[in-house]
Amino acid sequence: MNIADYTLPELRRAMAHNGVHLQTGIFSACVRSTIPLVAEGIHELYADAPVLSAEQFADFHITLLRPENFRRWLKPQVVFRFDGFSPFKPLPIDQAFALFEWGLNWCISSHAHQYxxxxxxxxxxxxxxxxxxxxxxxxxxxxxxxxxxxxxxxxxxxxxxxxxxxxxxxxxxxxxxxxxxxxxxxxxxxxxxxxxxxxxxxxxxxxxxxxxxxxxxxxxxxxxxxxxxxxxxxxxxxxxxxxxxxxxxxxxxxxxxxxxxxxxxxxxxxxxxxxxxxxxxxxxxxxxxxxxxxxxxxxxxxxxxx
Known part of the structure; x- marks a missing residue:
């Protein structure tokens, strides 16, 4: 199964619940988010990428969400979390997909020291x-x-x-x-x-x-x-x-x-x-x-x- 096999509404629902297990070469990331821009970006730009089953191992567990403060509604922001840890400051919510890309780069460069x-x-x-x-x-x-x-x-x-x-x-x-x-x-x-x-x-x-x-x-x-x-x-x-x-x-x-x-x-x-x-x-x-x-x-x- 590839990302393209999802409709955009299906992908949004999957990412909002258990997440989507995205395969990118030798690395896989379980991505969770309720932010529509993240699902839209993945649906458009990762259409050919394989999706693994939830039972399979994921190298990275990534969540992108709105912060739990007033910024959730006023000038909304997005937070990137890796295994519950936030390595970056929040960004404006329109940068949500870009933050996913930058964050995945950080995950690989910080952990893939076999290369x-x-x-x-x-x-x-x-x-x-x-x-x-x-x-x-x-x-x-x-x-x-x-x-x-x-x-x-x-x-x-x-x-x-x-x-x-x-x-x-x-x-x-x-x-x-x-x-x-x-x-x-x-x-x-x-x-x-x-x-x-x-x-x-x-x-x-x-x-x-x-x-x-x-x-x-x-x-x-x-x-x-x-x-x-x-x-x-x-x-x-x-x-x-x-x-x-x-x-x-x-x-x-x-x-x-x-x-x-x-x-x-x-x-x-x-x-x-x-x-x-x-x-x-x-x-x-x-x-x-x-x-x-x-x-x-x-x-x-x-x-x-x-």
């Missing part, structure tokens, strides 16, 4: 993964959204998970778009499913793009890393890719890792193995069509060389 976790997107083509680490405002999510609309498989927009065998594990959840990126992707991919636009968040104006159905269906297919690419959007810039020294790329990845220090020697081993088997580049772009052509050429060249 080396890097703050980076991960996309795959022909069995090889491009890892895209970048700070906010770099155009990383815009680039990721554009590439997955042109045949690249989404593993993750925010968290690259590296297993002990060096393979990349996918999550295939919605891609977070911010500010001008929303209009860019709507123009680039008119048929893409983008959820409700929310303004005035801590990240500006945000909306989420549904992961392609094929990416969700293949989410358990791990893949070998092939490239580490540091993207940067620059207005009017031609798409250009420059090789980086592996030592520089290693240090940048270590700075972008959530648990590199926690994993200690094992973190160093996994990151070293990743860099040993991957080409490293900096990438500047302004036009998504040019960017896609360059990434496709890179993947084709790899196939020709092997």
């Amino acid at each position: 080396l976790m890097i703050h980076a997107a991960a996309i795959e083509k022909n069995g090889r993964v491009a890892i895209l680490p970048a700070p906010p405002g770099s155009g990383k999510s815009t680039l990721t959204a554009g590439l997955i609309q042109r045949g690249w498989r989404l593993l993750s927009d925010e968290l690259t998970l590296i297993g002990s065998d060096g393979l990349i594990q996918g999550i295939a959840r919605p891609v977070s778009l911010k500010n001008q990126s929303i209009a860019v992707i709507r123009q680039f991919a008119p048929d893409a499913i983008i959820g409700r636009v929310v303004k005035d968040t801590i990240k500006g104006t945000v909306a989420h793009l549904r992961a392609p159905a094929d990416s969700v269906a293949r989410v358990l297919e791990r893949a070998q890393p092939g490239w580490v690419i540091f993207p940067k959007y620059t207005a009017q810039a031609a798409a250009t890719m420059h090789a980086m020294a592996r030592t520089d790329a290693f240090m940048e990845l270590a700075r972008n890792a959530f648990n590199y220090s926690l994993l200690a020697e094992e973190g160093f081993r996994r990151l070293s193995a990743l860099m040993g088997g991957s080409a490293s580049y900096s990438f500047e772009y302004s036009n998504l069509d040019e960017a896609v052509r360059m990434f496709d050429a890179m993947a084709a060249q790899h196939d020709a060389d092997t």
